[in-house]
Amino acid sequence: MRIIYVLVSADVRQAALDALDDRDVAYTVLDADDPTGRDRDCRLVQAPVPTDAVRPTLEALVEAGVDVDRYVVVASGQTAATPTWRELEDRFADDYDPLPRRELRSKAMDLSQDRRSFYALMVASALIATVGLLADSPAIVVGSMVIAPVVGPVLTASVGAVLGDRRMMLSSLRLQAGGLALAVLVAFGLSLALRWLALAPPVLAVSSIELIGVRLAPNVIALTVALGAGAAAGIGVTTKGPMSLIGVMIAAALLPAAAAAGIGFAWGEPLVGIGTLALVTFTVVTIDAAVAATLWVLGYRPDAETTELASVPGGVLANADRRQLLAVGVVGALFAAAAVGTVAVTADQMAFERAANQAAVDAVEDPTRENLTVVAVRSQYASTAPVDTPETVTVVVSDARSGNHSGLDEDIAARIADRTGERVAVRVRFVEYQSATARPGRAATAAERQSRLATDYPSKGSSGS
Known part of the structure; x- marks a missing residue:
């Protein structure tokens, strides 16, 4: 909630209070001194309102003739107990109203x-x-x-x-x-x-x-x-x-x-x-x-x-002179060109990665290879990525039977080259695991308690291009 403090002159005081009454805003009128010393009959009006009601309330006061540039303070509050507070909360509960300019600043x-x-x-x-x-x-x-x-x-x-x-x-x-x-x-x-x-x-x-x-x-x-x-x-x-x-x-x-x-x-x-x-x-x-x-x-x-x-x-x-305007224009044009180029280059990069993923999946799903699953495919770029083409594609494969899968890297590299026309190095990393299920009704043995063991074997990795 917010508490509005606004200094109101005598000639518009009644119109301002009527505007608050029309909007069911409770208020208190306090004695105050004009900071300029020119209006001895001014009063300070204090009104608690929901946060989203600040702008409509200030606009209503401006329409009533109040000079909000003269003196206005919007402070934070915790809660309020007034005859109309619950009604105001219900009215502005689902109302999105951006903060006034001063409060935003x-x-x-x-x-x-x-x-x-x-x-x-x-x-x-x-x-x-x-x-x-x-x-x-x-x-x-x-x-x-x-x-x-x-x-x-x-x-x-x-x-x-x-x-x-x-x-x-x-x-x-x-x-x-x-x-x-x-x-x-x-x-x-x-x-x-x-x-x-x-x-x-x-x-x-x-x-x-x-x-x-x-x-x-x-x-x-x-x-x-x-x-x-x-x-x-x-x-x-x-x-x-x-x-x-x-x-x-x-x-x-x-x-x-x-x-x-x-x-x-x-x-x-x-x-x-x-x-x-x-x-x-x-x-x-x-x-x-x-x-x-x-x-x-x-x-x-x-x-x-x-x-x-x-x-x-x-x-x-x-x-600004012409040189400054020209500089601003050049900078804006360069930024726009960079944005367009970034979108185009990134689209090419995403197309390559999709092709590499599909090539790895096709190679692993070959009927001659069993118990293999592609876990991840990562493309490593040069220092100027994403401008350059990938240098290395790393494929992580899970192997359930610890079999011999030599040549998988060369197969994936060839499939990527066929799909993209790019010659890249391919590294294959195997992740081996074992699985077992225990029969219901008896305690598991030591081997059965290790129902899933995931271990990396870097020595079994291979690479090809």
Whole structure:
């Protein structure tokens, strides 16, 4: 719930109270002093309302002649006991009404932190993300997302852009760039330290780490995550709900990729670093644009009557010279081309992986091979993925009888070449298991208690191309 405090002049007081009565809003009239000292007969009206009723109530007061720019405070409350409170709750229980402009701006600013705290949390989250990526541990990486404070600058930048607050927008964009750059530098420094102290392999195929391999370049999956996170953040910031989980989602799209860039540069793989940096840039721009577009669709616009909240696009066009406009146009065209290229290249990658999966299944289901099941098929790309074709396809196969299946790798490689026209190395990894069932009515023997034993045998793996 919210508590509205508004200063009402004597000449419109009765009209304002009638407007509240018409909407069943209970209120209290308190003595007050005009901050300007010019209206000695003004009064402070206090009215508790449900959160979704704030905007309609303020609009009703404006229609009654109240100058809400003079003095208005919207505070949070726990509950209220008034003759009409239950009726108001029932009326607005299922009513979605975005927050008023002022409350939206205040909520976005509340999510922001001072620069020192922001950068300190970015350092901590980057350290944790780096360790999690090198250990290939999703749990540790998720922990880094929880403490990452990137949601604040993302929301304040988009809210500033939509409301026309150029100072808020530019300050938040600088904070985003600085925080992500700091995360890359921290990951780079920690990775170098781990290599120098021999706490990590000095020679490491960074792109073979699964959590890094999926972040080597912009792709459709990253685009979808960024759009979803941005839309969720735009809707969440306009409602009374918390933003913590949405903040984790935004961090999930940005922080691991920033840490992966630092790791790539530290291990001497610049293509990994450049690709993940491109992913970070692509993702943060997409999230900002998605949040701003969502807010625009929900009806938020710049306030043309105030000089501070002038329209951002109009102000930019009015004050920019031709070189600046040309630069903006070129950047926009490059970003659009990158987005289209990412969709096309990712579509080719997905087509190859579907063909590789089907080739592996067909080879395993050959009548000459029994008791085999495809568990997983993974494609490993070069450092410039997904631009390059796959270098290696790893097929994990379960074997129930521990038989001799020599030549399976060559068969799968040939089938992939026939389907895709690509020559790739194929590695087959066997996972053996035993199974047994106990007869009802008697205790199981030691062998029967081990009804399912899953063991990896790396020595039985094979490879072919």
